[in-house]
Amino acid sequence: MNTLAGVGVSPGVGFGPGYVFSRDVPAPDPGARHGGDAEAERARATSALEWVAADLEERGARAGGQAQEILKAQALMARDPGLAVGVATLIDAGATAALAVYEGFGGYREMLVGAGGYLGERAADLDDVRDRVVVVLEGLPAPGLPEKGAQPYVLIARDLAPADTAALSRDVVAAFVTEQGGPTSHTAILARAMGVPAVVACQGAASIAAGTQVLVDGFSGLVRLAPSDEEVTTVTRAAAARQSVLAAATGPGATSDGHVVPLLANVGGPRDVEGALRNGAEGVGLYRTEFLFLDRTQAPTEEEQVAAYLAVLNAFPGSRVVVRTLDAGADKPLAFLPPPGAEPNPALGQRGLRLFQKHPEIMNTQLRALARAASQSSARLQVMAPMVATRQEAAWYVAACREAGIPSAGVMIEIPSAALRASDLAAEADFFSIGTNDLAQYALAADREVGGLTTLHDPWQPALLELVLMAANGAAEQGKQCGVCGEAAGDPVLACVLVGIGVTSLSMAPAALPAVRAALSLHTQEQCMLAAQAALATTSPREARGAARAHLPGLAGLAL
Secondary structure (H helix, E strand, O other), X not given: OEEEEOEEEEOOEEEEEEEEOOOOOOOOOOOOEOOOOHHHHHHHHHHHHXXXXXXXXXXXXXHOHHHHHHHHHHHHHHOOHHHHHHHHHHHHOOEOHHHHHHHHHHHHHHHHHHHOHHHHOOHHHHHHHHHHHHHHHHOOOOOOOOOOOOXXXXXXXXXXXXXXXXXXXXXXXXXXXXXXXXXXXXXXXXXXXXXXXXXXXXXXXXXXXXXXXXXXXXXXXXXXXXXXXXXXXXXXXXXXXXXXXXXXXXXXXXXXXXXXXXXXXXXXXXXXXXXXXXXXXXXXXXXXXXXXOOOOOOOOOHHHHHHHHHHHHOOOOOOEEEEEOOOOEOOXXXXXXXXXXXXXXXXXXXXXXXXXXXXXXHHHHHHHHHHHXXXXXXXXXXXXXXXXXXHHHXXXXXXXXXXXXXXXXEEEEOOHHHHXXXXXXXXXXXXXXXXXXXXXXHHOOXXXXXXXXXXXXXXXXXXXXXXXXXXXXXXXXXXXXEEEOOHHHHOHXXXXXXXXXXXXXXXXXXXXXXXXXHHHXXXXXXXXXXXXXXXHOOOOHHHHHHHHHOOOHHHHHHOO
């Protein structure tokens, strides 16, 4: 039996014949030129873009729920005014409509990929819209998925577009497996919403032979090919036992000996609140506010921001809601601000707090809106700044928050310098929240969007754990709290290690909360500390995992 490993992003076990789906659309000839009637060619491009937008909206209306929101956002991509201008300019220069659309989307794609994280994973959505428009313009056949068969199938692809999967259901598809994508990709989001097991970032998946029986464990991330009946039974029973343990772990997060560890949710807007509450979030540890600012030609009004913040604050009365102020810049450009100019490495450029310092009016409006929203809610608002490198930056941000009437202002630890000088920053900030995703990227000089560097992004890298320890110790020296809001917090095993290191709260994707809660409840604080010490003493992620597990016997009950 052959086993592939990826990242489990939607829990559960799925079994069935593999269906390998490909949406490869050939790129238009880079030398393609129209016959000279630019006006007619522009009309063709406009018509194709609108047809695809309408088709996406129709698919979304049929699917409903989160799928409808996602497809509506894709339709807006097709109708983007800036894209239309770019396409028209390319056509006027002689390019065919198909080539102009292909190249026009390319510029947007580069900006999203440069952003990384959640926005970086939206590049796949942009590619899907582009390919659908090219198919229309070139008269190519549109690939589709099979109807319901004798048994649900395992859908396998390099990546999946929301429009392909939105109409599927658990009685049609047993599981999703993709070579690309991450925990915040739309494949992951829709799979969780549908209750379908899913594994992403599974190298070699697209090479699985069609029809091969595939067993997918969306919890562990393991994909077994041609398993025996006994193996299917074993994995299915383990999943049932794991679900029983998860269901038994309820209430606030804590170790088995009563050490309290608040378990919070990462949300990208009001639409994510339902999932956070359903999975028992004790509050919000990361409220991303970029959705309010991107893809628009004017900054959101103060009133608009107040409404968006209140929608989340009011869902958690009496609980913590930590809002990350705008994390935008050269890698996530805002159309209503002057472009900063070319930057060879946007991830190291004018973004996060640096953008606020350059455009304080944006920060002041956001902070006023947050203060107003907090005054109308019983939730405990905390705000934090992204991309803080020095004590001086932390002091500047905290002062601005105080002036706006916000009493609790913290900083994100995403830059190695902030971890190395954590005690200095903690003297200014009210709390820390460690963004392990960016911290790993900067500490190990490994672009998050380069697939060949995946092992360097592993949150179990001992060097990364060492930086987390520095940040936690620096916060403790000043009597401050230090949480983690990166994807590392959602790994049940690593969550125990983080608690052992000294992290005081964990914030994660809502779907990860039950497993983390269960893992903590099965171990004492001392066991977590021993696991952390063992992991820190190793020299590789593989060794760190193994060393930590040796001190966490309760993991067997979760079938991890």
